[in-house]
Amino acid sequence: MSYVTKSPWIIHYDGSSCNGCDIEVLACLTPIYDLERFGIINTGNPKHADIFLVTGSVNEQNVNVVKQIYEQMPEPKAVVAVGICAASGGIFKECYNVMGGIDTVIPVDVYVPGCAARPEAIIDGVVKGIGVLAEKRAAMDKKPAIMDKKPAATVQTEDNEEA
């Protein structure tokens, strides 16, 4: 069993969400829910994080940010989309500036439903994410050389839509 399962550090990024899921993510860290029981720390720094919690959907402006945070996380990493906005754009799906769920930009491993997602659901989601992490870690052992093949630096500069 990999140690990743015992100490999954998270990073939380608020896409274009309504804050509802964000405060529930934060609430998970607080005494009543206390994610630290599982060894989870909210690091706030992608380079330390194992699980990427995204709330809210992607829009024009934050798409590069989401991508960049994802790329800056070292392997193994998992993405948990919290709330239905992150899953599919939710109620804002039809808004002109919403591109859709997080999976339009980066691969999502776990979807946590709810509007806003309940802390219990987030805990469940993160625990599921831990499972994904363990699998990815095992896969890394098998073929350690194969990591992310894309050169990370090039992705965020593209700005085609603006012109």
Next chain:
Amino acid sequence: MTIVLFLILFPLIAALTLLVFKTDAARDIIVKASSILIAAASIYLAVQYFDSKEEYFEFGNVTLSTLMMVIEICLAIIIFYLGIKNKKYLASVLAAIQTPVMVWFELNIGHSITVVNNLYADRFSIIMGLIIGVIGTSICWYSIGYMKDFQHHHHEEPDRRPWFFFLMFLFISAMFGIVFSNNLVWLYFFWEITTLCSFFLISYTKTQETINNAFRALIMNLFGGVGFVLAIVVLGRFYGILELNQMIAMGTMGINVVIPASLLAFAGITKAAQMPFNSWLLGAMVAPTPTSALLHSSTMVKAGVFIIVKLSPVLGWNIAGIMVTMVGGITFLLASFAAISQSNAKRVLAYSTAANLGLIAACAGIGTYAAVWAAIMLIIFHAVTKSLLFLCVGTAEHNIGSRDIEDMDGLFGRMPKLATFMIVGIAGMFLAPFGMLISKWAAMKAFIDSGNILLVMIIAFGSAATLFYWTKWLGKMAAIMAKRENIQSNVHKEEWHVLTLLTLLTIIICLIFPMISSLLIVPYLQTVFPSVSVMALSSGNMYIMSAMLALVVLLPLLFNGKSNRRIVPIYMSGANLGDDLTFRGSMQKDVAVSLKNWYMEEYFGEKKMNLIGIIAAAAVLVSTFALLLGGLI
């Protein structure tokens, strides 16, 4: 004795030759050849007098003395004229005071005193001779390349390089004179030559700023000169001696020589740019960098502390000793603080120089065996490391076009070799296994043992400040910035020679310092402090330090720059544009990230620190002399 004479006279000959042969090629050859000769001679001197405790030479005759006097009068006239011409009347006044007094003294009292030993060589002067002979000449060597660039950058101005090299070698000659003269009149003569040389070297570019600063240096040093003259007069008139060793011997035998000692120490304080006279050293930074390296780090200011250290047996818990200790302590603390607020590399170096000289002075002022051990160690390490740093800054300035530390961002990418040298230099100034720290450690221990708790506090706080300003510079050097072009191929090869030499010296001296200590310093100290001999550092600790240094040097070699890790862009809150240098900023603009150091102006502002320091140090000086005068009356 011949070799001592050679060391004093040969640079003079070289200087005059340089004034005659004005082509680049000839100059290159002369400078290189004489540098090698001088360095070799100083090493030979060290070897020759290695075993003997100290040697005194009867040398000199009336003609020589008269010649010196004539030159002195000429110098005074020159200063007087320059002062009038540039409306710096204070300089003229000071010159008009000291030289007539000196001439009067020599014609009246001086005649009647027989000076047996005009020259001498002991282990301390050998150390100084080595510093001047090796480091001083290597700075001249470095100047060959540097001054070519300098001329290139200032092509609109006339080529004054012959004059420059003349002054450099003249200066070296005078410095040798200072460290080998036992006759105080001679010492004074060389002392004045260095003062005037520094004036011309500082005002080399002849802009108004440089002339002003040169005058400031001149005036402050002339103050010291007045002190020196008074000391000679007092010694001659009341004690009937003119020989340095006799004076020190009297002091250690219990005869009160505190008045001449304080006057001489005062002269030392001005020359060593201690507060309240530190501003000349800062002003002198306008000069070409080799000048700064030669005059203001490794030699001229060292003449100031040299005389104080020489006097240290008669200092200690007397009023002269307390004066020197206090002034040194104040300078160390406040100059270290002031260095924090500086971003101009040369000014940082200048403040650091003033601070370290303060520490040396404080050690010498304490006047115990262990303290003087620390002082001499500091002199050695400081001379090597500081000239390395000055020269590095000079090279950097010519290649990146700025001497500001903040513009040296990413120097590691642009000039890796230079940056490495600089890192060694910086580390050498304050980090654990390197020399300066060892000396500081010894100094601290000496302070505690001497029971001077105020100094203990000063060194504790001063070192903290030192740590801050060096490390932030070190950080700038170490920063790896993306997309930096390597431009170090433009550097002259002479510059590389010297930088490499000094870097190696910095490391080697630290490695062999237990040897230096036991072979040179301890024997010297045993002669001047015959009674007690408590070592500042246990030999065990010394070897631990050397071993640690070896480790620090070996580690990078082992590491070898290999890394099989994936290199990723830096974290910029998710707004990195991918090149690690810009981020997507407000208004969707691409903003270049800019990382600068802290300067804490409101805490450690230069003006504030200088004001406090000058007032405090001046108060110490004034009250000391007031007490001395009061004692006389």
Next chain:
Amino acid sequence: MGKRTIIPFGPQHPVLPEPVHLDLVIEDEKVIEAIPSIGFIHRGLEKLVEKKEYTELVYVIERICGICSFGHGWGYCHAVESLMNIEIPERANYLRTIWHELSRMHSHMLWLGLLADGFGFESLFMHCWRLREKVLDLFEKTTGGRVIFSVCKVGGVRKDIDKADLKEIVNVTRGMEKEFRELADTFMKDYSVKNRLAGIGVLSKEDALELCTVGPMARASGVYLDMRLTGHGVYDKLGFEPCIETAGDCYARCIVRIREIYQSIDLISKAAEMIPDGEIAVPVKGNLPKGEFIARLEQPRGECFYYAKGADSKFLERFRVRTPTNINLPALVKILQGCDLADVPMLILTIDPCISCTER
């Protein structure tokens, strides 16, 4: 530029719960210039008026922001009801007021926690949020949701609170008061906290007026401004008087919010006492919104505008929200200048930013 450091602050930054970006120009740690940039959450949801019927739109409007959710729902319903000339039942008005004040409690406690987190007082943050959960439990009991209630609808409210629950609300909030007093004491009297808050980001009354600040931000600078004074809801019946402080610094803003929590507890008790029996909603069938109306509401963060323009159809022609953070942002730009880097999170937090409100 000399010794100036320019760093990106956000969009992803752990100290900010929401993405906002600042180009921070600092010297040592002193902020010389801070240029804000928003837009990371802009969804354009006001434009959904074209796609959602006015009765459904309330669910969208509630999700402008998860913290001020209830207020948004109320504001929207209020505006639309005014367009349709509907007078909602008194009980519904009372219920809305109770929920709104509970929201204020939860929002302020959340804010206090975040503020504590902003100045690195982790245990204070934890205890604030621990206490806050009790309010959330009340929400869950009465509405079924923790942050988004979906109880407001055009014409009234969807759920009633029965007597027992009302009593529980009063008991729980009153019970919280004791523990909250300890937290409030820490905020108001603890040396280290006071040191971080007092004298930081001072906004004079003149500046507060000039920069058109609203809410606790304005009240902390001594501006007499509280939309509850306009008489919406049942505030006039409860005898409401706003909390005003005069210092205008972060500390004063903190005090204002703490006092408002106490005030909310009182208002809830009073409302629970005075609540009349009756219907909780009136039917809206056969009546379509037309004309225009601007409703204003005192959200936890301050005055909020809801502009609705009906087109005599099921779809509104225009709906617009101007949120308190929106108008407080210029003041933020102002107070950020000359502060320390360590104060930046503090200052951003003391305007209690709700970026998702601002950008919609």
Next chain:
Amino acid sequence: MNLTTSIIGITAYLILAPVAGGLLAGIDRKISARMQGRFGPPILQPFYDFFKLLEKEPITVNKVQDFYVMCFLLFIIITGCFFFAGGDLLLVIFTLTLASVFLVVAAFSSNSPYAQVGAERELLQMMAYEPMALLTAVGFYLVNGSFNVADAVTSQVMAIQYLPGIFLGFVFILTIKLRKSPFDLSMSHHAHQELVKGLTTEFSGKTMAFIEIAHWYENIFLLGIVYMFIAYSAVWSPVIAVIVCFAIYFLEILIDNNYARMKWQIALNSSWVVALTFGFVNLLILYFIG
């Protein structure tokens, strides 16, 4: 202390310090969590974190960074070794400074905004605690006539009797060194800081693991200095000293949970004032009575 005891001291430190340090960190986190009304992580959590970090994909922002961090770890260990071998306290402090400088330079080398600001703050903290650290050594020297740690713990007198001021001052700077609130300026174990992760922003995976373990080593050695204040030749004193170490650590946790993070001005002012008052006055009195 003779060679044998020195070697035993070093070996014990090398092997036990990370274990004890990790456990201490775990207990710290548990107690903190309890103080915050939370259940908290398992006691062994720091070890899980450490091994997890080792397992992560190795990434870096430049080639030299890892080297500096390795040096940091190495010299922290060497510092501790000097200390537990009974060496010179000043040497220990200087080596510690060297190690810390390596960490700062590692952060500088990344040339990344938050790491840089963190590094500046770390430097400032070093400047803040350095005088008091040196005065602590001076205090021991004045009491025992030697800088050697070995002489202090076998001394005839209990150091704290003579050095109460120095002890308080040292506990004060311990807050900085243990990176506890109110002085967790440059990097914090707490997540939400204006500097993201400050100094350690650019370190990840193994590098981060090394920093963690270096901190464990460092913490144990810092508590060793606390131990020095109490322990002397009396047989029972080591027991008391260990208890005091725990008490001090608990005090630090309590302080951590009761203070807001202060700004750098306060950090610098207060620790210098503490050094100037507690340290200086204590030393003065020692001079007078000694």
Next chain:
Amino acid sequence: MTEKWRIQNFIVIEPAQLIEKVQDLKADGYRLGQIHCTKISEGFELTYSLDKDHILTNLRLIIPEEKEIMSVTGIYWPAFIFENEMQDLFGVKFKHMALNYGGRFFKVSQQTPWNPKETEGKAE
């Protein structure tokens, strides 16, 4: 307490009067509440809401789409928020804005989404 929320006060003014009116109101102690825009067939309908003592006064002006209008940021600096927003989302043109983000206040997938241009290709 009266029900002040019922008072709406929509005052229709000419675009040329705007600055003068706003200045007068500011001198009277009014505070800028909000500015918003509605796309109508004639162009834009702008509403400037000002508040004094919790009572609203709304200035209403209708301008053709191409017309430039004076910015009120000179009087009420915070208005830059609203003006930039309208500039980005509707394409209203302002003269002399104190702080002009130049169409980069919100980054949106299409230009002026509230007032889609035919030339921009397909609208909603």
Next chain:
Amino acid sequence: MASFKLGRMVMRSLFKKPATLMYPVIQREWQERTRGHIENEIDECIFCGICQKKCPANALTVDKISKSWTIARMQCIQCSCCIEVCPKKCLKNMNIYTSPSTEKVVDRYVGSPQESKPVPKAAPEEENEAVGEKVL
């Protein structure tokens, strides 16, 4: 200089049982009104499609012909709007939430005389159909 103002609460918390609800170990008790997920008593359902039309999040798909009622779980915002508009009141709010999943769960209820149980997982192609549509 008042320090340790929080001290009492901190020390009390240290020795008290933590406030943490040990969630996965001890299950949460739900309130009666808790909005978790929507169930359809499919036998009652008349497939009128009002819920689909009114759903603000477009999470529902009703197909009268195949008698199916499909809910995209990862799109439902639990607003209970559908329950309110349902003429047959066959929709029910259950207070347990949909559990997180690695896929976007779509539940399809098919009403037929013989079969009255919900089919929790839909076939993949239907899933795509339900959630894959992109809205500009």
